[in-house]
Amino acid sequence: MTIGLEGDALVTPTVAAIDVAAERARTVGASGRHYFNAAGASLMSDAVLDAMIGHLRLEQRSGGYEAANLMVDEVAGVYTAAAALLGGTPGEFAFFDSATSGLRAVFDSLRLGAGDTVIAPRSSYISQALRMLAMKRYDGVDLVVVPNGATGAMDLDALESALAAASGRVVISAVHIPTSSGLVEPVAAICALGRKHGAITVVDATQSVGQLDIDVLALGCDALVTTGRKFLRGPRGTGFAYLRNGVLDGLGGWAPDVRGSVWTGAEEWTMDGSARQLETWEASVAARLGLGVALREAAERGMAATESHLVGYAAGLRDDLAAIDGVVVADPVASPSAIVTFTIDGLVSKQVSAALRLARVDSISVPAGHAQWDLGARGLASVVRVSPHVYNDDEDRDALLGRVSEIAAEVTAR
Ligand SMILES: Cc1ncc(COP(=O)(O)O)c(C=O)c1O
Structure with missing residues (x-):
């Protein structure tokens, strides 16, 4: 608000x-x-469940690929619904089966290595914290955990000092609301400091999407990742990410999949420049359609x-x-x-x-x-x-x- x-x-x-x-x-x-x-x-609301069951019945009657073909517009509508709720454009959204898979895809595609830095808050969730610790242990990425200030939120002065001292390419793994308390981190200020210091900011908004009024453009984040099943009231097995156009430019792409890549020659391929390059072909269309209903219900409410x-x-x-x-x-x-x-x-x-x-x-x-x-x-x-x-x-x-x-x-x- x-x-x-x-x-x-x-x-x-x-x-x-x-x-x-x-x-x-x-x-x-x-x-x-x-x-x-x-x-x-x-x-979940009744309509979320109905959308999923309806599609599963269609798959049973028509076959999975044929059912998806019949629902092409509805599936495209899920991307539109995500952009309508959170800002950005439909092409800047990629869908996954959880927030963790979304965070993995985003971080893997950022290709951090020895000499690069990840800056994280104390509010980091287990899966992302362990992922960053693994990057430190196995890939030589420098990991800085920023202390909290008196209110329990990330200390922005300490963040600024960490950014100023960081080496290599720098990514802030921000959290909006953690799993472990009602804390709301100052993510807009975190993103602004990231921009000031040339860092990329990825926001874990797993607990805030569907709960807080979020506009990715106002937040100024480079990427924002969430899940479907929590405050958004979507089904389990869904998640998605906003990835600002251009964030992955020049990084060469990661784990190309038939969904977002074209295999053009024996050792050649091209990748979709949009967020779609992070997706895999296989997904539960039923769950995604249910999520679309939840996104629209959140926006209507x-x-x-x-x-x-x-x-x-x-x-x-x-x-x-x-x-x-x-x-x-x-x-x-x-x-x-x-x-x-x-x-x-x-x-x-x-x-x-x-x-x-x-x-x-x-x-x-x-x-x-x-x-x-x-x-x-x-x-x-x-x-x-x-x-x-x-x-x-x-x-x-x-x-x-x-x-x-x-x-x-x-x-x-x-
Ligand atoms: C803050 C936060 N981030 C990430 C996750 C992981 O979400 P998922 O289980 O959809 O991968 C959770 C799950 O509880 C969470 O609370």
């Missing part, structure tokens, strides 16, 4: 309210449970409205959880996102999640092993993570808070 100054007054644009009842009506999983795991995999609603709902949860005896909210100060993390004194997070599940409240325990540079560095073995979406109502909130209060009271009474 963009907040601007008009005259002397701070103007917050009015955003439409979210129709929670309508979202629940089109989300079968919203009834019967209190589902707070959008940051794991959120609940409105991302400014969604962001404002989710951030507000989560802020209420954080306040109410903090007021319960024995509960410690674990989010850093810079946490205006819809991921809420906490611990209960005397219990490990897995026990808390299991106890919540008995009351049909779905949360998840995030172990330090998923975020060593964050949770590990903060001395937290694990945290309970709750992540609401637009289908969560007041009853869900009351069920969560009521059960957490009971669990905390049971520990105190021991």
Whole structure:
């Protein structure tokens, strides 16, 4: 949501309210449970599921290739829907089966080697952190992990110093929102510093797409990678990347595939200059069409409205959880996102999640092993993570808070 100054007054644009009842009506999983795991995999709408089942039936009747041919326009529409939601052009999007495969493809195609530098935040996700550590160990890439400032977000002065000292080609592996807390990193400022120092910035937006109002052009990133199943409410097995036109120019291409390459002679080939060069031919067309529906539903609902609603709902949860005896909210100060993390004194997070599940409240325990540079560095073995979406109502909130209060009271009474 963009907040601007008009005259002397701070103007917050009015955003439409979210129709929670309508979202629940089109989300079968919203009834019967209190589902707070959008940051794991959120609940799909009926239309997302229908699009997938419809295509699977078409494949069963017509054959997989023939079904895809019948749906060429619809598949192209998924690229258009991604650009409509996030900015950029359809040709700047490539689709994968997860955020991790997207990040791998982007980083592999950047071809970093000995003497080059990757700069990373403490909020890095396990798969990307281990990938960068492997690049350091096996390829001689210099890896710099930037410290946090007082708010828990990346220290921008430290980033600037790291950029100034970096050698070779420099890539910032930025994170928008981590797996391990509600932190929102200052990605626009990170990208701006990257540009100033001639670095390429790749943003891991796995937890922010579908949750925050994002415009890749306003962020100023070179690439942005996300998954379909989390706040976007798409199906599992989907992910995609925005790759600014020209970012890979001169790098020669990586892992050419029939999807984005032409084999022109015995030892010759050409590659599609667009983001498509990162894709593989084989993919689940059904899942991709489901993702297209989720992208359009997010845009129709409105991302400014969604962001404002989710951030507000989560802020209420954080306040109410903090007021319960024995509960410690674990989010850093810079946490205006819809991921809420906490611990209960005397219990490990897995026990808390299991106890919540008995009351049909779905949360998840995030172990330090998923975020060593964050949770590990903060001395937290694990945290309970709750992540609401637009289908969560007041009853869900009351069920969560009521059960957490009971669990905390049971520990105190021991
Ligand atoms: C911040 C962040 N980045 C990347 C990933 C990996 O996403 P995927 O499982 O789609 O590869 C996750 C998954 O939880 C994540 O939270």
